[in-house]
Amino acid sequence: MRSLELILRQSAERHKHLCPRQVLGARMSLLAGEMLELELPRLDKRLLVIAETDGCTVDGIIAATGCHVGGRTLRILDFGKVAATFIDTHTEESIRIIPRREARALAADYAPDARNEWEAMLFGYQVMPVSELFSIQRVNLNMPLSKILGRAGMKTVCEICKEEIINGREIVNRGRIFCRACAGDNYFDASVALHVCEDDASYTSMDTPLPLGC
Ligand SMILES: [Zn+2]
């Protein structure tokens, strides 16, 4: 296992500086690795992390675990909490870890040289005992792991928008296939389709006549 110092150096490189939440992300990952008896960082897909917020914490998690979004080993479910669940995908054993609210104040006891509260958290979080830093839960996932992971290699097309859907993320209703957006779970309003003009790299509305030579 790499030292916390090395993990934080790698995390800070990605994050451009070191901050307290990266320390939390790194330490919760190391704790989860220990509890699940999984060597970190992972080079395989055995560990799945579901982080409950984006931002600083996640950079600490990535540096410590080797899990990342591109590897499909890290998901963000944005509940706005500095918490994460670590899942051994072989056993489905799942550990959820969240910093204790008291940890922020307790950090100062472990960082006597800190010049302010931020520094106290930055240094204190690195050395505080786990029992003071985190609340830990064993959790059961409320949907099958296979559903969370999706089915790599699957491909289909939405009946409404005709866009391709991968990984088995389609919604099937009475035998009809829809993407999440067309099934009503969308995050944008589609307005005007744009046409890319290769020559001058401009974008033209498909609803207006295309300029000559485009
Ligand atoms: Zn940060």
Ligand SMILES: [Zn+2]
């Ligand atoms: Zn669709």
